[in-house]
Amino acid sequence: MKLACLDVGGTTIKSAVVTVNDKEDLKSYDLGAFSFVPTEASMGFERIRANIHSSVAALVKKHGCDMIAVATAGTVDWDSGKVTYATDALPGFTGYDFAKDLKETFSLPAIVINDATAAAVAEHCYGDLSDRDVVLTLGTGLGSALVKPGVLDCDCVEDLHLGHIVLHKDGYVCKCGNKGCAEQYVSASALKRDSGQNDISLVFTDKRYAKVKADFFDNMHRVIKYAVEKYSPDNVVIGGGVVEIKNLWWNDFVALCGDCAPSVLRPAALANKAGVLGAAYSAMCGKFRNQ
Numbered sequence: 001m002k003l004a005c006l007d008v009g010g011t012t013i014k015s016a017v018v019t020v021n022d023k024e025d026l027k028s029y030d031l032g033a034f035s036f037v038p039t040e041a042s043m044g045f046e047r048i049r050a051n052i053h054s055s056v057a058a059l060v061k062k063h064g065c066d067m068i069a070v071a072t073a074g075t076v077d078w079d080s081g082k083v084t085y086a087t088d089a090l091p092g093f094t095g096y097d098f099a100k101d102l103k104e105t106f107s108l109p110a111i112v113i114n115d116a117t118a119a120a121v122a123e124h125c126y127g128d129l130s131d132r133d134v135v136l137t138l139g140t141g142l143g144s145a146l147v148k149p150g151v152l153d154c155d156c157v158e159d160l161h162l163g164h165i166v167l168h169k170d171g172y173v174c175k176c177g178n179k180g181c182a183e184q185y186v187s188a189s190a191l192k193r194d195s196g197q198n199d200i201s202l203v204f205t206d207k208r209y210a211k212v213k214a215d216f217f218d219n220m221h222r223v224i225k226y227a228v229e230k231y232s233p234d235n236v237v238i239g240g241g242v243v244e245i246k247n248l249w250w251n252d253f254v255a256l257c258g259d260c261a262p263s264v265l266r267p268a269a270l271a272n273k274a275g276v277l278g279a280a281y282s283a284m285c286g287k288f289r290n291q
């Protein structure tokens with residue numbers, strides 16, 4: 001079984017072919033042809049859709065895939081694979097019948113799920129976690145999901161929407177329309193805005209950005225503390241682009257989070273592959289209804 005897998009974010013569209021050789025053993029897989037293209041979100045919905053289609057077409061043509069599995073930013077309806085809500089990070093996506101579009105365009109089965117949910121599924125299945133975990137993904141926005149005990153399916157992965165809890169009353173205007181949402185402070189976009197730098201590693205290495213770093217840590221700590229108090233997870237897993245440079249900040253940050261015990265803070269094990277792998281796993285286990 002070969003799956004054409006995509007992870008659609010506000011900045012990049014990642015793609016890969018995931019091959020599962022034994023349907024009884026979903027943990028044995030090969031991941032190949034991993035690549036990414038810019039989403040070009042500022043060019044509008046039709047451009048994003050064209051970029052998605054060409055990413056899928058390249059995989060299907062070259063590798064002869066049997067199914068399409070997509071993780072995307074935004075809130076996705078389990079049953080239909082339709083995006084019910086997306087911020088302007090993906091303009092025009094609210095109401096986009098994503099799975100149906102892929103099925104009709106490529107004449108293949110397709111599933112579409114939320115990206116933080118996909119990351120949570122992947123970290124849970126392949127990253128060797130325990131049963132109750134909160135997964136945060138820091139990229140263009142802040143994604144969040146809770147994995148609850150039980151056989152993995154859509155009923156035990158919950159989209160937590162922590163990116164839109166209000167951290168700062170009258171703070172920055174969020175793409176959702178509210179003010180002061182967490183993702184305006186805890187995301188790669190926030191680090192770029194506050195440092196004025198495109199290379200976010202500078203925030204953690206250049207003393208000029210000490211205040212940006214301190215504020216980022218404080219805000220992330222507040223989100224984690226909120227999640228720990230509300231959901232009592234065994235692990236809080238942090239993934240997304242900011243974690244790809246974790247060697248620059250992880251230890252400093254963990255030292256701040258003493259009051260978050262007994263939850264264990266862990267960096268995501270699968271880095272930027274979590275979205276595509278989680279989408280593949282979900283498609284294969286067939287528990288997600290929008291195939």
Ligand SMILES: [Zn+2]
Pocket residue numbers: 163164174175176177178181182
């Ligand atoms: Zn918001």
